[in-house]
Amino acid sequence: MEFFINDFMKRKSILASLLILIFIIFFHYQGWLSPIEAGARFIVGKSSFAIYNLSNDIKNYFARWASYKNLFEENKKCLEKLTSFSVQQAELSQLREENNILRSQLNFIKNDSKVVLANIIGKSPDSSSNVLLIDRGSEDEIREGQAVITGDGILVGKIIKTESNIAQVKILTDNQSRISASIYNQDKTIGVVNGEHNLRLKLTLVPLTEVIKQGDIVVSSNLDKNIPSGLLIGKIESVEKELYQPFQTAIIKPAVDLNKLSIISVLIN
């Protein structure tokens, strides 16, 4: 052991870099490195944004090219769906009107959340996590725990860290991501959506007595602070039920491809 220590002490470059490491950590917590950190974040963020957008464009181009083959079939299905949606639309507009009248009678104040649009500038360099980096931060009123959605109102994840002009978003598929959810079924079943292997979503903690089936829509519930209820998460793809376990689980297909996002919105409460 002594031999190793002696050898280590002879290596001045390693010793010097160890000292630098200690100083960096110390200076960071003192806040003395803030200008350097901000500068580095700016340079890396801007460059990464350009590369991320380029790679996204290439991915989307190939995805579009692959989808041309199914265009005819999809068009036919869409037209069929459009007819049924028109009927539903008529019913909905009637309901909306009724709802507006009832709201005004109840003197209900609609509390619309403020939304901050942000560009995705890249992903965290750590491959074990699924964290997006966005170009808005605490200067834009973004705080930890706030919900992140797409333009269509689909839940993407939540804010986990903010700096002045950059923030980190933990995507739903991240291994450490946990979000309470409910299913649009008769029982309004409640569960927890976990990310699995940074690839897919799993609904857990659903009691065996609840009836859930393939195709059920999963939305956020109001149990998470800062995440409003009713934000679309995805559809149930399959249900796993073991009689000897107290809970059943379900695999959820996310409503949006979380790897192809380029612009997202943060819900400011």
Added chain:
Amino acid sequence: MAVRWALSFIFGLTLIIIQMGLVASFYQPFSSINLILVSLIFLFFLNKKYDRLFYLIIWVGFLMELFNSSIFGLYLFTIFLTFLIITFISRFFLTNKTTIVLLVTSCLVFVFYNLIFVLLNFLISIKYDLGLTYSFLDYLRFGLIGAIVNLPLILIVNFLLKKFSGLFREFFIFN
């Protein structure tokens, strides 16, 4: 000398930018490619004066810290300690510069990197009462996937380096 320092500085920045903007956006398992570790392994393996490589490790580690959600210092310390251990292993045990030694070194880097990271992260989780939800297996699985994905990449790069050694040797930073 100053040019080489500047080159190392730009090299570190470029690595982080490509990792964040390009590699991380790939689909799994290709997003597990760790360009930073792979590059450092090669620089470590191919340079005779690898002691000075630690300055580059500190610089790259510092840049990684800026874009990670974990507590500041965790990656910096993990990557530094990993290469410190590898330095001594290489000095006393893996002294050859063959492809097998390169593979063993790479495996050891990935094992130590993930192990140190998992242990430190777990200790931090306990500190913040998150130990109950912590999954060792998940992190170790990522380590394994990382090694499986990165080792073939290392072999390919090694093959290319040997093929075009004259060209690449011009760009070695610390030789």
